[in-house]
Amino acid sequence: MDLTAVTDFNLVARHGGFGAASRATTIAKATLSRRVRELEDSLGVRLIERGTRPLRLTEEGRALHARTEAPLGAISDALQDIQAGLQHPTGRLRISAPLLFASVSxxxxxxAFLAAFPGVLLDVTTDDGFVDLRDGEIDIVIRANPRPDDDLVGRCFLRNALVLVAAPCVQRPHDDSQPFPAVMRSGMVDSASWTIVDARDGVARQYHPRAVMRLSSPLSIRDAVLAGAGAAMVPLAIVAEDLLAGRLVEWGASSQPPVEVWVLHASRRLVNTKVSAFVNFICDYFAHSKA
Structure with a gap:
């Protein structure tokens, strides 16, 4: 049975005629008449007494109207509520974010998200490891340089260049062969040299790090560099204020690709309204913050 035809029949019954229903809904009178006639043909009964004024329903028409108007109205209201939810999502949104991102941004x-969507309760856990979204415990993950995963979709909202920085008291190497004291991240592979695009003249130069310590957190590395322990390669975002204030000096930018930060969620065909709102918001937020 065509539920559209049932809906149109109820419109005609509620408004007391085809013409009145057409004026109230902007559906053509001929369309309403055709759909009601097709509904009658499919049911094998007459629902409206033709040629009577005012409009009169048959006994079958009155029964159909009484039993279907409220349920179809409830469905229509539910669809409107869901559509409204795209602008006004509510409920708890569970997010997993890495420690560095959580600490800095x-x-x-x-x-800002709370101000825009006061009905959503953000529930954020800090975790640098793998999170399986398929178990339903987490709605969104934020990760830097995530591995491709067919079960996840998302958007890159931030690209963060790696820069080589040091405190002003740390002497920059005079030539490419001179090693410099380096604060390195735990697990970072020793390299004979780093290719750095010099901040002064834009020329690519080779720098030779000599590890003086290894730390697991980029923020700890930054703090050690601020204390004069040596130079380090770190994301620009965590040292931008220190560079601006003169507490650190940029020697140059790494030739490596920038770090990409992604917001990811499960690859379902229909996405929860809270998830859609957060994905769009975080992308707009960082797009405007870079402008």
Whole structure:
């Protein structure tokens, strides 16, 4: 049975005629008449007494109208509520974010999101490891340079260049062969040299790191560099204020591709409205913050 035809029949019954229903809904009178006639043919009964004024329903028409108007109205209201939810999502949104992102950017981002979507409760856990979204425990993950995964979809919202920085008291190497004291991340592979595009003249030069310590957190590395322990390769975002204030000096930018930060969610055909709202918001937030 065509539910559209049942809906149109109820419109005609509610408004007391084809013409009145057409004026109230902008559906053509001929269309309403055709659909009601097709509904009658499919049911094998007459629903409306033709040629009577005012409009009169048959006994079958009154029964159909009484039993279907409320359920179809409830369905229509539900669809409208769901559509409205795209602009006004509510409920808990569970997010997994890496420690560095949570420490540097999450507080202001979360406050701005709350102001825009007060009905959503952000529930954020900090985790640098793998999170399986298929178990339903987490709605969204934020990760840097994530591995491709057919079960996940998302968007890159931030590209963060790697820069070689040091405190002003740390002497920059005079030539390509001179090693420099380097604060390196735990697990980072020793390299004979780093290719750095010099901040002064844009020329690519080779720098030879000599590890003086290894730390697991980029923020700890930054703090050690601020204390004069040596130079380090770190994401620009965590040292931007220190460079601007003169507490650190940029020797140059790495020739490596920038770090890409992605917001990811399960690759379902229909995405939860809270997830859609957050994905769009975080991308717009960082697009405007870079402008």
């Amino acid at each position: 999450l507080g202001p981002l979360a406050a």
